[in-house]
Amino acid sequence: MFKPFQTSRAITGPLYLQIRLHSTTNQPKFGFALDIDGVLIKGNRVIPQAQRALRLLNGENASGKKIPFVLLTNGGGVTEEKKAAQMSRKLDMDILPSQIVLSHSPMRSLVKKYKDTPVLVVGGRERSCKDVAEQYGFQRPIQPDDIHHWEKSVWPFRRVTDDEAYEAQKRYDFSREPIEAIMMFHDSRDWGRDLQIMMDVLRSKNGMIGTQKTDYSVQDTPVYFSNPDFLWSNEFPVPRYGQGAFKTALEAIYKRHTGKELKSTSFGKPHRATYEYAEKILTSLLPNNTPLQRVFAVGDNPAADIAGANAYGWTSILVRTGVFDGKGNSSEFPAKLVCDDIEEAVHWALNEEGLK
Ligand code: G3P
Ligand code: MG
Numbered sequence: 001m002f003k004p005f006q007t008s009r010a011i012t013g014p015l016y017l018q019i020r021l022h023s024t025t026n027q028p029k030f031g032f033a034l035d036i037d038g039v040l041i042k043g044n045r046v047i048p049q050a051q052r053a054l055r056l057l058n059g060e061n062a063s064g065k066k067i068p069f070v071l072l073t074n075g076g077g078v079t080e081e082k083k084a085a086q087m088s089r090k091l092d093m094d095i096l097p098s099q100i101v102l103s104h105s106p107m108r109s110l111v112k113k114y115k116d117t118p119v120l121v122v123g124g125r126e127r128s129c130k131d132v133a134e135q136y137g138f139q140r141p142i143q144p145d146d147i148h149h150w151e152k153s154v155w156p157f158r159r160v161t162d163d164e165a166y167e168a169q170k171r172y173d174f175s176r177e178p179i180e181a182i183m184m185f186h187d188s189r190d191w192g193r194d195l196q197i198m199m200d201v202l203r204s205k206n207g208m209i210g211t212q213k214t215d216y217s218v219q220d221t222p223v224y225f226s227n228p229d230f231l232w233s234n235e236f237p238v239p240r241y242g243q244g245a246f247k248t249a250l251e252a253i254y255k256r257h258t259g260k261e262l263k264s265t266s267f268g269k270p271h272r273a274t275y276e277y278a279e280k281i282l283t284s285l286l287p288n289n290t291p292l293q294r295v296f297a298v299g300d301n302p303a304a305d306i307a308g309a310n311a312y313g314w315t316s317i318l319v320r321t322g323v324f325d326g327k328g329n330s331s332e333f334p335a336k337l338v339c340d341d342i343e344e345a346v347h348w349a350l351n352e353e354g355l356k
Contacts (some may be wrong), residue, residue, distance in 0.1 A: 027065075027286065027287055027288065027290040028063075028065055028067050028068070028286075028290075028353065028355070029286075029290055029291055029292065029293040029294065030067070030292070030293060030294035030295065030296065030349075030353055031067065031068040031069055031070070031282045031285065031286065031292060031294075031295050031296075032057060032067060032068070032069035032070070032295070032296050032297075032298065032346070032349070033069070033070050033072040033101075033278055033282065033295055033296070033297040033298070033309070033314065034069055034070070034071050034072065034298050034342065035071075035072060035073060035269075035297075035298060035299035035300060035301070035305050035322075036071055036073040036075055036087070037073065037074075037075055037232050037233055037234065037300070037322065038232065038233035038299075038300030038301065038319075038321055038322015038323055039298055039299060039300050039319055039321060039322060039342050040054075040071070040087070040090075040091065040342065041090060042233060042234055042235050042321070042322065043234035043235040043236075044235070045235055046090050046091065047321050047341065047342065049321075049341040049342050049343035049344070050091060050342055050343075051091055051092060051093070052343050053341075053342040053343040053345070053346040054069075054091060054093055055093070056343075056346050056347070056350065057069050057346060058093065061350055061355055062350075062355060063355045065355070067350075067355075068282060068285035068286055069099065069282075069285075070099050070100070070101050070278055070281050070282050070285070071083075071087060071095065071099060071100050071101065072101045072269065072274070072278050072297070073100075073101070073102060073103065074103045074226075074227040074228070074229050074232070074242070074243075074268045074269055074301075074304055075102065075103060075186075075227070075232075076102035076103040076104045076105075076124075076129075076132070076185055076186045076226060076227065077123060077124035077125060077128055077129055077132070077185065077186030077187070078102075078124075078128050078132065079097075079131065079132050079135050080097040080098075080100040080101075080102060080105060081097045083097075083100045083102060084096055084097040084099065084100050087100070098281065098284070098285070099281075099285065101274070101277060101278045101281055102226075103185075103186070103226035103227040103243075103267060103268040103274075104129075104132060104136075104183075104185045104186070104226040104267065105274075105277060106267050106273045106274050106276075106277040107136070107183065107185070107224065107226060107267055108136045108137070109273070110138075110181075110183070110224065111136055111137040111138060114138060114180060114181055115137060115138065115139055116139050116140065117140060117180040117181075118140045118141075118142050118177050118178065118179050118180060118207075119133070119138055119140065119141055119142065119179065119180055119181045119182070119183055120142050120143070120144070120147075120179045120181070120182045120183070120197070120198070120201055121133045121138070121141040121142065121143055121183050121185050122143070122144060122182065122183070122184045122185065122188060122194050122198065123184050123185050123186035123187055123188050123189075123194075123226075123243070124185055124186035124187075124189070125189065126145075127143065127145075128186075129141075129143070129185040129186055130143050132185060133183070133185065142172070142174075142179065144190075144193060144194050144197040144198075145164075146168055146171075146172055147172075147174055147197050147200075147209060148160060148193060148197065149164040149165055149167065149168035149169075150165070150168040150169055150172050150173075150174055151174070151209075151210075152165060154196065154197060154200065154209075155192070155193040155196055155197070157192065157193070158190070158193060174208075174209040174210070175208065175209065175210055176208075178206050178207035178208045179201045179204075179207040179208075179209065179221065180207055180221070181221060181222045181223070181224065182198055182201055182202070182221055182222070182223045182224070183223075183224045183226070184223075184224065184225045184226055184227075184243060184246070184247075185226050186226065186227070186243070187227075187242060187243050187246070188243075188246055191246060191249065194246075195246075195249060195250055195253060198223075198250060199250070199253055199254065199257065201221050202219070202221055202223070202254060202258075202262070203257065203258070204220075204221075205220070206220050206221075207220060207221050216258035216259065216260045217260075219260070219262070219263050222263075222264075222265065223262065223263070223264040223265070224264065224265045224266075224267065225243060225244075225247055225264055225265070225266045225267065225268070226243070226266075226267050226268050227242060227243040227244070227267075227268040228243070228244045228247070228266050228268050228269075228270075228271070228303075228304065229242035229243060229244045229268070229301060229303075229304055230242060230244035230245050230248070230303070231244075231245075231301070231323055232301070232322075232323065233300060233301075233321075233322035233323045239322075239323050247264070250262065268304070269299070269301075269304040269305055269307075269308040270303070270304055270305075270307040270308030270309075270311060271308070272311070272312065274308070275308060275309075275311075275312040275314070279292070279295070279312075282295060294314075294315060294353070295309075295314040295315065296314070296315045296317060296345070296349040296352075297309035297314040297315065297316050297317065298317045298319060298342055298345045298346075299316070299317070299318065299319070300318070300319050300320075300321060300322025300323050300324055301322065301323040301324065302318060302323075302324055302330035302332060302333035302335070303332070303333060305318070306318050306330060306333040306334070306335045307332075307333040309335075310333065310334075310335075310336075315336050315337075315349070315352075316335040316336050316337075317335060317336065317337045317338075317339065317345040317348070317349070318330060318335035318337070318338045318339075319338075319339060319340065319341050319342055319344075319345055320338070320339070320340050320341070321340070321341050321342070326338075
């Protein structure tokens with residue numbers, strides 16, 4: 001900040017303090033955590049109010065000040081860089097990778113424990129979640145495809161080409177390499193196959209595919225989910241089943257087969273780890289260590305966006321452009337404010353902060 005002001009002599013003393021005071025006191029001490037699906041976009045369609053709302057935050061407001069914001073989504077399946085590029089294209093404005101918090105972003109914390117061990121990374125398109133895992137620092141991410149290509153009888157309902165089989169058998173031998181953990185990074189593209197393979201790991205002796213335990217009193221393989229959403233909103237008139245529905249299916253099969261409850265760790269909204277992570281990111285976007293005093297969290301899913309924001313002490317705003325379309329407030333997870341769309345939400349918040 002002070003570089004351009006630099007004259008031949010360094011600016012010190014009361015003038016420096018005055019400038020410093022002015023620059024921090026005038027900085028907005030609040031920020032926004034904006035949900036993506038059902039708030040900014042619905043599938044491939046951009047919600048019209050979204051661009052206007054973000055322009056308001058980007059300085060086109062009465063104060064001319066930029067208001068820091070992060071896009072806090074239970075979506076994922078790509079790197080933060082890729083998501084930032086996608087959202088910048090869709091919203092026709094620069095969104096930085098540092099402004100993106102994906103469902104699996106906080107799962108970087110698991111790298112310490114699983115850096116060099118085979119972990120089964122489930123979900124997403126083709127190898128995209130493997131790329132994400134490798135970028136986070138996991139050295140040996142395995143996908144259900146790798147196991148299926150290595151032994152096609154694992155799931156006989158989908159053809160494995162000779163090339164796929166040859167490649168996988170050259171690279172892997174899952175009868176010798178135990179899977180140490182299962183991490184769901186994004187929605188499965190093949191529920192049946194992925195449920196089968198996840199159960200094969202969970203029923204095996206210490207993660208060795210093709211073996212089978214008899215005693216299920218101890219669950220050998222930890223399971224991590226990145227997104228608890230049972231429903232999410234895209235272009236289709238009614239919400240779609242999300243990763244939370246897949247989790248419900250896996251738990252039901254596990255219970256039926258082992259008689260035990262499946263133990264797992266969940267990330268994503270409304271879980272605290274995700275908010276602690278997002279808060280760090282948002283704080284880092286405020287200039288000159290300006291303290292973050294308030295966060296407006298805008299979302300369309302009461303069970304995720306509103307429950308999480310309320311529990312974390314943020315100001316929750318529920319919009320009617322996605323999963324929730326009720327007239328009043330959510331009875332289960334009431335929001336501080338309910339409004340029709342993101343633009344109305346941002347206007348209200350700026351007014352609350354006296355920037356209107
Ligand atoms: O798969 C993503 C979906 O569950 C919801 O995403 O952006 O509304 O948190 P989002
Ligand atoms: Mg949403």
